[in-house]
Amino acid sequence: MNILITGGAGFIGSNFVRYMLGKYPDYKIINLDKLTFGGSLENIKDLLDNPNHLFIKGDICDKGLVKEIFAEYTPDGVIHFAAQSHVDRSILEPEEFLQTNILGTFTLIDAARGFWQKEGSERRVFLNVSTDEVYGSIEKGSFREDSTYAPNSPYSASKAGADHLVRAYYKTYGLPAITTHTTNNFGPYQMPEKLIPLVILNAVEGKELPIYGDGKNVRDWLYVVDHCTALDVVFHRGRIGETYNIGAQNEWQNIELVRLICSILDELLPDSPHRPHEGLIRFVKDRPAHDRRYSIDPAKIMTELGWKPSHRFEDALRATVRWYLDNRSWCDAVRDEEYQKYYEKNYSGR
Structure with a gap:
């Protein structure tokens, strides 16, 4: 099977x-990425020599x-991650989010429709x-999956627009599409501008949190590996035209999560000059239209497809903290000049 992953x-x-290369040795993965702020070859450098990637x-x-990719590699499925995905950045530069998340999704589904209509009746997703x-x-x-959309940021509005396009192509043209909605993910290789890695790295360096x-x-926090297993079952066994919510039912206030990370760091770094790391916390001006609470019901994917998270949150969070401590070279590589400019622009004056 050939799969295009954006x-x-x-x-x-x-x-x-x-995850897919490890589980399905007969699959060929075509990985398309623009390598903007959200992506880096540092994330996949151990995979570049894999003959199936x-x-x-x-x-x-x-x-x-x-169109060239569809013509040359004839993917049996597309798993579409590619997106501008940081709310803070969408507030600063909304046009890029509309371009990538809406027009980019349109380009993909239109190409998939055109090529798959020419093929046989095998399952494609x-x-x-x-x-x-x-x-x-x-x-x-x-x-729930049938809840009304009400996006409040340029990022979420652009993702809502993409969702509606995918649904319209399923309804109008019969595109074999499925949509998933996930909660906040955490784990290895998350860019340092996101909350959990930002807190870990700032705390280690004695910077404000x-x-x-x-x-x-x-x-609601979901370990990224559990998200991968959920996408696996949806891709292979999900019903065409359906939507599945993927969540861990693991809700935390931001401040309590940050305090937990600080306590883990206190334990793992007993000689740190910045202990207790909680003392680095600083409350700053809130961002515009900051949603107060996210919560989704994952009952559908659990009952219909038999999926559930397999990692205990505290264990996965501790493993994530350890990963960032053990991979400082990766952290230094991705916190490049562009990242430094964004950080200064977003947090200066708050």
């Missing part, structure tokens, strides 16, 4: 490529390139990997 040099994408640097908005943020914020209860607002925003 955004396979990003955080979740690279973890998924590594072909990396192509390119833009999903490039119609000619996308376009798996659109999306976010719980399209539902907006919820005070009580949890969002910036917390938006009062720190009581709530997120």
Whole structure:
């Protein structure tokens, strides 16, 4: 089986490529990634010589390139991760998010429709990997797959637009599409501008740990490896035309999560001059339209496809902290000049 994975040099994408190559030795993975701020060859350098993995640097908005890939490699499935995916960046530069997340998705589904219509009746799947943020914020209860969309940031609005395009292509043209919505992921290879790696690395270096607002925003945290297993079962056994919510039912206030990370660092780094690391926490001005709470109900994927997370949160978080401590060369490589400029632009004056 040939599978086109977009955004396979990003955080979740690279973890998924590594997972699939390990589990399915007969699969050929074509990995298309533009290598913007969210992706890096550092994430997949151990995979570049794998004969079942072909990396192509390119833009999903490039119609000619996308059509060439379909024509040459005839993928049986597409797993679409590629996206501009940081809310803070979407507030600073929204146009890039609209371009990649909406027009890029259009380019992919239009190419898939054109090529798959010419092929036989074998099962093919376009798996659109999306976010719980399209539902907006919820005070009580949890969002289900049929909940109303109410995105509140340029990022989530662009992902909502992509979801609607995928659904329209399923309804209008019969594109064999499935969409998933996931909660906040964490684990190895996540870019340091995201909350968990940002806190780990800043704390190790004795820098302030910036917390938006009062720190009581709530997120459901899912270990990236568990997300990979969920996508695996959806891709292979999910019903065409359906949506599946993927969550761990593991909700934490931001401030409590940061305190937990600090306590883990206190334990792992007993000689750190910055202990207790919790003393580095600083509350900063909140970002615009900051959703208060995300919560999705994963009952459908659990009951229909038999999936559930297999990692205990505290164990996975500890393993993640250890990974960042043990891979400082990776951290230094991805915190390049572009990252430093973003960090200064986003946090200066807060």
